[in-house]
Amino acid sequence: MIVYKQSSGDRIFDSINIAIMAVVFIVMAFPFLHLINYSLSNPSLVSGRFLFLPKQVNLDSYKAIFANGDVLHGIYISVARTILGTISMVLVTSMAAYVITRDDLVGIKFFRKYFVFTMYFSGGLIPTYILIKSLGLVGSFWVYIIPSAVSVFNMILIKTxxxxxxKELEESALMDGANDAYLFLKIILPICIPVIAAVSLFAGIGQWNSFIDTQFYNAMNPDLFPLQYILYNSFQSITSVEQFTMGTGAANTQLLTPQSLKIAMTVITVLPIMVVYPFLQRFFMKGLLIGSVKG
Structure with missing residues (x-):
């Protein structure tokens, strides 16, 4: 067993790294911890100081939010677009990535340059809106799914x-009579699980956090408002508790304030990503083992 003895320089370097990461953790984690504690506290007992623990635990803000039909429908839209948008992006983008790896494809150099060109240049906002409208996607749920089905950046990651x-894996499968569809679905795709997990995380977070597309294409259709757009509107429109709880049947509004409602809704929008991310982190390691080539 080899024992590595650290020098004084190594110990100083490690100590500096630990201190820097501790500061980064504090800067990133403590503000969100404050939001959680604020949303769980009695607003009348909350001062301007940082909250390490809730003051007199109070769940009225969350009860009022989940009693609001618009919020519940927004959660449904956000979950639906996240799941369908991520699945469609992974399928379409991974198939396109596989195709552009084929050197025997006619015009493959042109297609590769064409895809890369779209990463740096676009038609702009107005031509994009005209295109989306001409396709009949304005005012529909599919405007969240179809335009995001192809991501050139993720395509390049998967292609790489x-x-x-x-190449021996592909050659042996082709010699056994496999076609391109079988080769992609049964051999290439399972090996690509680590990168698929990574791009799925990118796509899922992007879909869950997106609200600009709602502003552009579905601003006049409340039935298609995702949770993030409802949160965006609430920061501008919620000025009183009665305005938010009207018609919801919320029993106790004495321990509610507009600020506590906004913060609780912010926690609800961020919490799913915090829950899913550690799961995908473990999935990365599992994917690395599945994708290994055994001799």
Whole structure:
């Protein structure tokens, strides 16, 4: 067993790194901890100081939010667009990435340059809106799914990963009579699980946090408002508790303030990402083992 003895310089370097990461953790984690504690506290007991623990635990803000039909419908829209948008992006983008790795495809150099070109240049906001409207997607749920089905950046990530797979796997499968569809679905896709997990995380977070597309295409259709857009509107429109709880049947509004409602809704929008991310972190490691090439 080899024992590595750290020098004084190594110990100083490690100590500096630990101190820097501790500061980064405090800067990133403590503000959100304050929001959680504020949303769980009695607003009348909350001062301007940082909250390490809730003051007199109070769940009225969350009860009022989940009693609001618009918020519940917004959660449904956000979950639906996140799941469908992520699945469609992974399928379409991974298939396109596999295709552009084929050197025998006619015009492959042109297609590669064409996709990269779209990363740096676009038609702009107005031409994009005209295109979306001409396709009949304005005012529909599918405007959240179809335009985001292809991500050139994620395509390049998957393409690079596929190019690192030994060509012998493909050649042996083709010799056994496999076609391109079987080769992609049964061999390439399972090996690409680590990068698929990564791009799925990117796509899922992007879909969950998106609200600008609602502003552009569905601002006049409240039935298609995702949770993030409802949160965006609440910061501008909620000026009184009665305005938010009207018609919800909320029993106790004495321990509610507009600020506590906004903060509780912010926690609800961020919490799912915090729950899903550690799961995907473990999935990365599992995917690395599944994707390994055994001799």
């Amino acid at each position: 990963y596929i190019e690192g797979i030994p």
